Amino acid sequence: MQYLVSVIDDKSNPGSTDRRPAISAFNERLIAEGYWVFAGGLADTDAATVIDNRGEQAVFSDGPFVESKEYLAGVWVWEAPDLDVALKLAAEASKVCDRKVEVRPFR
Amino acid sequence: MSDVEEAITRAHHEEWARVVAAVTRRFGDLDIAEEAAAEAFATAVERWPADGVPPNPGAWLTTTANRKAIDRIRRENKRDDKHKEAQMVYEADPPEPVGAIDDDRLRLIFTCCHPALAMETRVALTLRMVGGLTVPEIARAFLVAESAMGQRITRAKAKIKAARIPYRVPAAEDLPARLTGVLAVLYLAFNEGYLATGPDTDPVRQDLTAEAIRLTRLIRALLPQDGEVAGLLALMLLTEARRPARISVSGELVALDEQDRGAWDTGLIAEGHRLVRERLAAAAAGVALGRYQILAAINAVHTSARDIRDTDWSQVLALYDQLIRLDTSPIIALNRAIAVAELDGPEAALAIVDRLAEALAGYHAYHATRADLLRRLGQSQQSRAAYDRAIDLAGNTGETAYLTRRRDQLQ
Numbered sequence: 347m348q349y350l351v352s353v354i355d356d357k358s359n360p361g362s363t364d365r366r367p368a369i370s371a372f373n374e375r376l377i378a379e380g381y382w383v384f385a386g387g388l389a390d391t392d393a394a395t396v397i398d399n400r401g402e403q404a405v406f407s408d409g410p411f412v413e414s415k416e417y418l419a420g421v422w423v424w425e426a427p428d429l430d431v432a433l434k435l436a437a438e439a440s441k442v443c444d445r446k447v448e449v450r451p452f453r
Numbered sequence: 454m455s456d457v458e459e460a461i462t463r464a465h466h467e468e469w470a471r472v473v474a475a476v477t478r479r480f481g482d483l484d485i486a487e488e489a490a491a492e493a494f495a496t497a498v499e500r501w502p503a504d505g506v507p508p509n510p511g512a513w514l515t516t517t518a519n520r521k522a523i524d525r526i527r528r529e530n531k532r533d534d535k536h537k538e539a540q541m542v543y544e545a546d547p548p549e550p551v552g553a554i555d556d557d558r559l560r561l562i563f564t565c566c567h568p569a570l571a572m573e574t575r576v577a578l579t580l581r582m583v584g585g586l587t588v589p590e591i592a593r594a595f596l597v598a599e600s601a602m603g604q605r606i607t608r609a610k611a612k613i614k615a616a617r618i619p620y621r622v623p624a625a626e627d628l629p630a631r632l633t634g635v636l637a638v639l640y641l642a643f644n645e646g647y648l649a650t651g652p653d654t655d656p657v658r659q660d661l662t663a664e665a666i667r668l669t670r671l672i673r674a675l676l677p678q679d680g681e682v683a684g685l686l687a688l689m690l691l692t693e694a695r696r697p698a699r700i701s702v703s704g705e706l707v708a709l710d711e712q713d714r715g716a717w718d719t720g721l722i723a724e725g726h727r728l729v730r731e732r733l734a735a736a737a738a739g740v741a742l743g744r745y746q747i748l749a750a751i752n753a754v755h756t757s758a759r760d761i762r763d764t765d766w767s768q769v770l771a772l773y774d775q776l777i778r779l780d781t782s783p784i785i786a787l788n789r790a791i792a793v794a795e796l797d798g799p800e801a802a803l804a805i806v807d808r809l810a811e812a813l814a815g816y817h818a819y820h821a822t823r824a825d826l827l828r829r830l831g832q833s834q835q836s837r838a839a840y841d842r843a844i845d846l847a848g849n850t851g852e853t854a855y856l857t858r859r860r861d862q863l864q
Contacts, residue, residue, distance in 0.1 A: 347617050428617050428618070429569060429616045429618050433568070449616075453615075
């Protein structure tokens with residue numbers, strides 16, 4: 347089963363900034379152990395644009411779809427046999443990137 | 454009640470979790486398992502009066518529930534492959550060895566108490582799936598509308614399915630962490646029964662305390678080496694033992710110092726004391742005691758005293774001192790202050806209690822304890838105000854009646 351692991355950043359309580367070496371090492375392990383599907387960090391929410399083309403013409407608006415002190419900073423996609431495995435990895439992931447993470451299964 | 458009705462009631466009590474667990478293992482779906490178990494019991498109600506009670510009711514109910522589950526999957530999935538799959542799973546499974554059945558129930562408890570579910574959902578789901586309580590019963594216990602509780606349980610089952618929460622007892626290394634949650638769920642369920650909330654609720658919900666004890670006994674049987682399991686069971690037994698003396702005929706809560714100790718259940722006390730002695734022996738051999746074991750030991754001191762005046766308060770205080778190092782909760786500090794009052798007087802206790810004002814402002818027992826200490830210090834006016842606040846916050850009918858009487862006795 348595949349899980350989306352969202353890295354949650356927090357404007358009022360940010361984690362430490364340079365976690366890249368630790369995250370790279372963790373990613374190597376995910377690959378070696380067969381959990382890795384995909385991962386990527388996201389640019390700041392200032393760079394986001396929301397598009398709504400459900401009406402007559404597309405409306406482009408500046409900024410993320412929701413303004414909050416917490417925002418999505420990056421994602422992993424993992425392949426794991428069940429939630430317990432995903433949660434155990436997620437607990438490590440949160441420590442490694444020094445941020446909260448959310449685990450959600452793909453349908 | 455006829456013999457058959459009694460057999461059905463007993464089977465529901467003893468076999469419900471086993472049936473749900475067995476069907477869940479086979480079909481991997483709590484919804485189907487629950488429906489099938491309910492249908493199997495309904496069939497028993499129809500058939501047993503005519504056919505007689507089967508020699509092994511649990512096996513009969515499990516077999517019937519498995520058939521019902523297959524029927525349901527057939528009805529719901531016309532698609533051939535699903536249907537075939539279900540049948541294959543069913544037919545390929547050999548008859549279950551008796552030993553594995555209990556592990557099945559434990560698996561069910563751990564699934565319902567998975568850390569990915571909110572604590573209150575874990576309690577509700579455990580009472581429903583493992584305890585066999587109805588949704589209206591659980592809703593009453595938690596003072597929420599039946600529809601809201603139904604939704605909460607439905608959502609929890611959906612999350613278990615969608616997030617693929619495994620149906621298993623966690624691996625040995627995860628067990629301590631997961632067991633903590635399971636014990637917390639059972640303790641919450643017990644406490645809700647022992648001090649039930651709600652203006653229309655009986656002050657004690659014996660169904661809930663009995664169910665919590667039954668489930669804890671089950672875990673004790675499966676994990677006999679775990680000290681905290683033994684401690685929680687002892688704590689529940691020693692608390693439950695006092696229940697017959699705890700509510701007056703008029704429905705008022707009777708405080709420990711006014712209880713008729715002759716009404717306490719000596720059988721439960723003996724069993725609780727045995728468990729506490731076992732844990733104290735382990736402690737003497739160097740094992741660190743957890744919070745349930747210490748709480749049980751405190752209750753053992755109380756239940757050892759023939760009269761409130763015989764209570765070994767210095768022992769109680771020593772245990773609270775030990776507990777407070779493990780659990781810094783202000784509620785523990787409040788309870789410790791009650792022992793301090795007995796040993797060093799109400800003034801010393803009040804000084805401790807007043808320091809908890811901020812943390813416990815919304816907790817009825819804080820105001821009730823303060824009211825009692827102020828009463829003993831002769832500060833009637835302040836005591837009355839504290840009783841008023843406690844009465845406002847207390848959710849238990851027996852407790853409200855008790856606090857009101859104490860307030861009205863003030864000069």
